[in-house]
C-alpha cells in the first residue's frame with residue numbers, strides 16, 4: 218500500500234494543471250432560475266448518495282492493504298456499524314432485505330458468530346485503543362432477534378470495542394414484535410438510542426407497503442418504550458408512499474410531535490426499479506405515490522411545521538425535541554470518519570478505503586468461523602476523498618462554506634465554485650450569510666444533487 222498523502226499536498230500539483238486548462242461546460246450543474254425552485258431547479262431523478270468515484274482493489278491486492286490498515290491505530294473519529302440481516306417480513310419498497318427471520322436457533326447462531334467477529338480484530342491496533350464515538354445496529358431488523366441475543370450482542374460490542382464514554386449506541390428496528398422483553402433486553406445491554414421505522418402512522422398507508430402494525434399499536438409501543446426514560450426514542454417518517462396526501466403527512470408529523478419523542482427523521486421515498494413496490498405500481502396493484510411537486514410540498518411542510526413547533530434541526534432530515542437526541546451516527550457516518558463494520562452485508566471504511574462484508578449470512582459465518590474477517594470486496598480511496606467528505610459534511614448541516622475549505626485544503630477553493638454559487642444564489646437555492654452560504658428550503662430539498670454537482674464540478678476542474 219502506498220503512503221497516503223493529505224488532500225492539501227495532492228491539491229498543489231493538481232491545481233497547477235487546473236490553472237492551465239480550458240474551462241469546462243458547466244451548464245449541466247447549473248439550476249434553472251424560476252419562481253418555483255423547489256420543484257424546478259433541477260430535472261427530477263433519483264439521487265444516489267453523493268461522493269467521489271472509487272475503484273475496486275483486486276482480490277490479490279486486498280490482503281496486503283488490509284494487513285497494513287489493521288496494524289495501524291485509527292486517527293480519525295470513528296463509528297461502528299453492525300448489520301443484522303433478518304426481517305420478519307419484507308416491506309415492498311425496501312432494497313436492504315436480505316433474509317427472513319426463522320427461529321430462535323438462527324438468532325442464537327447469528328449472535329454467537331457476531332460475537333466471534335467482534336473478537337477477531339479486538340487485539341489489533343485498528344480496533345483497540347482509540348475511542349469509537351457511535352455504534353449503530355442496523356439491518357435488516359435488529360429487533361427481530363430474541364431478547365437474550367439482543368442483550369448479548371450489545372454487551373459484546375461494549376466489551377470488544379473501545380467505546381467513548383459518551384458513545385451513542387443506537388438499536389434500530391420496527392415496532393412490530395418489539396415487546397417489553399426485547400425493549401428491556403436492549404436497555405439492559407446498554408442501548409441509549411432507539412431508531413424505529415414507523416414510516417407512517419396511517420394504518421392503510423403502512424399496511425399497503427408491507428408494514429404490519431396499526432396506528433394504535435404503534436402509539437402504544439412508543440409510549441411504553443419512552444416510559445423507561447433510559448434512551449432517546451427516534452422514529453423515521455417517510456413521504457412518497459401510495460395513498461399518501463399532504464393531509465395524511467401533516468397528521469403523521471402531528472402525531473409524532475405530540476408523542477413527545479426525542480427525535481423525528483423525515484425521508485423522501487425513492488422507488489427503485491428493483492423494489493417490489495415498483496412492480497406493484499407498474500402492474501396496477503398499487504397507485505403511484507405523490508408526484509414530485511407534492512413530495513416537494515411535503516418536505517416544505519416538515520421543515521415549516523417542525524420549526525413552528527420549536528423542534529431543533531440537527532441536519533437535513535433530522536429533528537430533535539430536546540438535547541437527549543444527538544444524531545451522532547447518522548451525521549458522523551457521512552463525514553471524514555473511519556467506520557468499523559460487522560455482520561453480513563455491513564460496509565465500512567478505514568483511511569478512505571471502503572470495504573464490504575459478505576452479504577449472505579452463510580458465507581459471512583463460514584469466514585468468521587475460520588478466523589478470517591469476512592470482507593468480500595474493497596475499494597481504493599477516491600482521489601480527494603477527504604475533500605469530498607468535507608463538502609458533504611457542510612451540506613448535511615445546511616450550509617456551504619468555501620472559505621473554510623480554502624483554509625483547510627487549498628486557497629484555490631475560496632473562488633473555485635463561484636460560477637455555481639452565483640447561479641444557485643440567483644436560483645434561490647443558496648442565501649449568503651457572512652462568509653458562507655446557507656441552503657434555503659428549496660436548496661435543502663435538492664441537497665443531495667447539489668453536493669454531487671459541487672464534487673463533479675471540482676473533478677472537472679482538476680482533470
Ligand code: SF4
Pocket residue numbers: 303304305306307308311312313314356357358391414
Ligand atoms: S424491516 Fe426494514 S430492512 Fe426489513 S424489509 Fe422492512 S424496511 Fe427493509
